[in-house]
Amino acid sequence: MNENIAIIRFPGSNCEFDVEEAINRIGAHARIVWHHEHDLEGFDGVIIPGGFAHGDYLRCGAIARFSPVMEAVASLAELGGPVLGICNGFQVLTEAGLLPGALMRNAGMRFVCETVTVEVASNRSALTAEVAAGTRLRLPVNHGEGNYICDAETLSEIESSGQVVLRYANNPNGSLNDIAGITNRTGNIVGLMPHPERAFDLVVGSADGVPLLRSFVHSVEAFAKCRVVVGQV
């Protein structure tokens, strides 16, 4: 099988290897791509992993949105290609305007690393398509700035259209409406603060990330097929 998922690596990314292993474990193939790349030819999906893209001394993700690869990510997303931003990747997607809202400092003003319970709020996304709404999952969170916020209009829009895909059962960061992950209108771009790639095996505490990542991989495969049919390359 081709390596058709690109894992974007910024100089300060640090979850890229974990995402690669998790994707490999479910039988799919991913390749790490340097942020200086200008095109994503041959890739049908993108994952932006966690970390501190450019050190994040400025607002998280504020510099990453200007990395050359981000234009290619936006183009792929526009075609309907699945794009997943995990943690810092979620922050990058909001900074790049690919997802609405922003992520602020945690309400407790402290970094939080622990495994929390989240509930699937909607399966209208590439990440949650195969997981029934209401399913509870144990997933690690690991962030200092995961406090999701958006204006009232956006909130009512994403809430009413099923764009909130994951909610915390026990909010660790003060985010609006306990939002842990959201998607765009068309469901192909997803951002979440929890780390599904850190929950790939019971030996490391949880395997609840697997159905989410598998769902994403299947979305990528579906997009790839549809691309071939339509004749886009």
Place this chain on the structure above:
Amino acid sequence: MPLTDITQLISDDRRHLPLGLLDEEYRSIIEILGRVPSDVELAMYSVMWSEHCSYKSSRIHLGRLPTKAKHVLVGPGENAGVIDVGDGVAVALRIESHNHPSFIEPYQGAATGVGGILRDIFTMGARPIALMDPLFVGPLEDAHSRYLLDGIVRGIGGYGNSVGVPTVGGQITFDRSYERNPLVNVFCLGVLPVDRLVLGQASGAGNLCVLLGSRTGRDGIGGVSVLASAGFRDDEGGSKRPSVQVGDPYEEKRLIEACLELLDAKLVVGIQDLGGAGLACATSETAARGGVGMDVDVRAVPRREPGMSAIEVMTSESQERMLAIITPSAVDQVLEVCRRWEIEATIVATVTGVDENGIGHLRVLDGPGGAVLADVPAKSLADDAPLYDRPMVAPPDLAERLDGGLANALVSPDYSEDLASMLVDPAWIYRQYDHQLFVNTIFAPGEADATLLRLAGPGIERSQKGLAMSSDANPAWCATDPRRGTRATVAESALNVSATGATPLALVNCLNFGNPEHPQVMWELSESIDGMAEACDALAIPVVGGNVSFYNESAGRDIDPTPTVAVIGLIDIIKHRPPSIGWRDGDFVVLLGERSANAAGSRWARDLHGIRSGQIDEVNLVIHRALCEFVSACVRDEAALEIAPDLVHGLHTIGDGGLGVALAEMCIASGIGCAVDQIVDHRELFSESVSRVLVATLCPTELISAARAKGLRAMEIGTVGGDRLIVSDLVDLKLEDLGARFHDRIDEALGEVASH
């Protein structure tokens, strides 16, 4: 030069005193050079011969530690110890202290401690995959100690999280001894393919030295001498703040990736981090190890600000810098890798040969072919520091200190309250650290007696192996009897590692002591090293590295002797999560190991009732080794066999806080109570004798007879169930209350509402 002239010269020339050099040390320098040193030379000797860099007061004692074993690839003396873990994979490990900087500026002090230890690991060719941070601060009731704890934890998290290395363990000790001199120890472990192992050695005249990473600034000048190698007088902290470095984890992250890429591409002959004593240390050590000389062009060193003197450039401790020795033909490729990672790389020195006497010289030049600012034998800086056999004396009141009579005569009106007040959940600390990155963490902090990781990492073949690690210190035990206390500390650490099913492989130590010019402190160090040597010998655990931190004193008061150890161990097959702290409803509670009714030296006697005299039981190391092997084998079977034998459902070693705290933590972890009825009295409840393990099992008879077959004592002491912790007629506590006291201890002290 005639002797009388030297004496006269030393008394006239006072340049050495503000640098922290003694008259006799200055005399040695003049004798080595055969002339008066230049200012640059004197500055370099002062940092390289500092206590921190030269171990001049401790070296004669450290030689007594056992360091050899078949699997030791690199022992003490290099940047890190390296252990062979089979299948072409090795691990590098080291522990350091960053005590003085953390008192002056807790965030940056702790952060740069993390940065420094990481460089020690990746300079060996290993990718850092785990950090542990043993911390020692004053009591939570003290406002300044809370401020320090907050800053230290934020600093460790701020650097470690961002640089991308998980902090997977550590420990916290609260004690008055550290109120004015907190200790921040930091351990790091890395993994490497054995063939990427590289040493901090220069070789090949004509080879080039490339300075990688940050520009050199005026931060941290004299950090090792005026800061780390002297105590604090009253309120002196503030004026020493400029000697603390400032960290940049993003720079370090790129430096790690660039260096590992350079090593993978075999572009590097030798590599060394710049830490204490900066460029003076990195150049002289690499030259000395390789038996070569080096010409440093001090003008070539990129600087953060204009007007820096050669002395400042050579001794600056600016963070995030490495010195790589490369062949001239590799320059272009090296610069290309660095460009990609946005790392500044500048050729600052050339490797030179030896003179007619076989001596390699470290020369500092003011520009190529410019004035020679320094010309000294490289080895004299790195290896010829004075060796002190400092006077030692046992404390005059030793007999009283050792007498456990008072502690064992103590009674308390409320043992339930005593026990509840001893519970502290360190989650407030480790929740602020990424402890999951690389998805290796099988047992996170708090889940088991030791941290357990998958032995894996980027670039390492996947396997079923696991690495256990535990950092331990118990200064209360060592304060009364440093030898016995250190023996017990090593024994405890080995047992913690064994309790995850692993076999202990190696130990590194961080010896935090007071002022070595105090004979009692030297006695403490010597005793402690003897205790460590005895335990390591008996348990067959080699010491592969260490660090000595002296001058932990303020206002004339030395800290309690605080030898910290970190033991690592290996487990071959992990198919299921091994049993850990916790139990299941209906289990039986078995106490494995020696019974003890000695409350002396316990936290209960010391912290709750103010009795510091008396010592814990001496560890019988032969029995202890058998206990480690038995526990490890039982747990290993649970993890490795297709169908787990179910002999062990949960377990917890007994140490700090005794049997009482161990029982409480088992209850809290599983949310199930227990009733224990075979405890003699409160002394047995709080005794901290270390050779004991609580085991929860469904098959007590089999477990007990298997233990006895190995010559170990074992007995059933109670059963699991209900929502109370009940111990004979001593303790009766509701689980709910226990949990609240445990979880909220630190959060409440810091005025933060718990978020769980």
